[in-house]
Amino acid sequence: MSAFTEAWHRWHEEKDAALADPHGFLAVTALHWLTDRPQRLPGAPGTWSTGPDGPVVVLDPDDDLVLDGVRLTGRHAFGPIPERGGVTAVSGDTHVEVARRGGHDIVRPRHPDHPLRVQFHGTPAYAPDPRWVLAGRYRAFNAPRPTTVGAAVEGLEHVYDAPGEISFTLDGREHTLTAFEGRAPGSLQVLFTDATAGVTTYGAVRSLAVAPPDADGAVVLDLNRATNLPCAYTDLATCPLPPAENRLPVAVEAGERIPYERQPARV
Known part of the structure; x- marks a missing residue:
């Protein structure tokens, strides 16, 4: 195998490995669009909405959501999120992506057991x-x-x-x-x-x-x-x-x- 071909295969394998990471994009289970109306979101604990303070979650006492190593309780405002920016909270095996895309705040849960990720066998x-x-x-x-x-x-x-x-x-x-x-x-x-x-x-x-x-x-x-x-x-x-x-x-x-x-x- 030539060095050119070998380098390409190494690059492609690394690219697919990142895609199929346990919490990579193939692990996304849902795409939720936040509004000013509080709503429960499948795959993410709490009640979610958005407004002047950016995304907000209100958690029940038994909800588990950790951000930057700190367990969140009650009402938490994430603050305005810049376009194409985002943060990731953790709830058990689920990573909860809180982001802003196209002028809208979104929530995307990511779980390693999602079938799209589990069944992935390369591009x-x-x-x-x-x-x-x-x-x-x-x-x-x-x-x-x-x-x-x-x-x-x-x-x-x-x-x-x-x-x-x-x-x-x-x-x-x-x-x-x-x-x-x-x-x-x-x-x-x-x-x-x-x-x-x-x-x-x-x-x-x-x-x-x-x-x-x-x-x-x-x-x-x-x-x-x-x-x-x-x-x-x-x-x-x-x-x-x-x-x-x-x-x-x-x-x-x-x-x-x-x-x-x-x-x-x-x-």
Whole structure:
């Protein structure tokens, strides 16, 4: 096995391992949208609502909910949660994610016994091929551009600041993609679809992490590492969709394919 292929397999195994962590995204059992009306939520102790103080839970004396090592009692206000932020409380074997997505406060219980996680056996993908490692050029905007995109949840929108765009050539044609900030400092993230969407790859969105550009703006696009977002596996995700300009007209036969969980059942 070549070093290139070995590195790809190691990366893919680590990615799937994180996804299938006992309290990873495959362990999410429900997606609850909080309102100002107190409500009991399956999978999470207490009565939940939201308002000016952010998410609030009112716990009964026998409810068990621990946050940052401290057992919560009575009424607890989590405080306003920033967009795409969140905290995690613990109730027995359940992790209770309290977060904000698309301007809404949500609660997502995560339990390691959830069938989606227990039955997970990896993500199918195209075989890695060096031909899909492309040179690109990053161009920073004069100022980050607020960019509104859709979401996997109908009616929900996300707003991201796009710091710039990436241009590259594929099959003799130049393409330009809007880039968002990545997780690591200086890195970038590209959300896209291509002509394989809904055929061999997940139809709504794929994601590609891009290392920080060099001093001249050069970047490397390793499309072998195009990944599915959580919405490819479960409807309990609020993943962003690509901006219109990131819908490529060419087939990118590289990276992760439609998860087994979304493929038609065999008869």
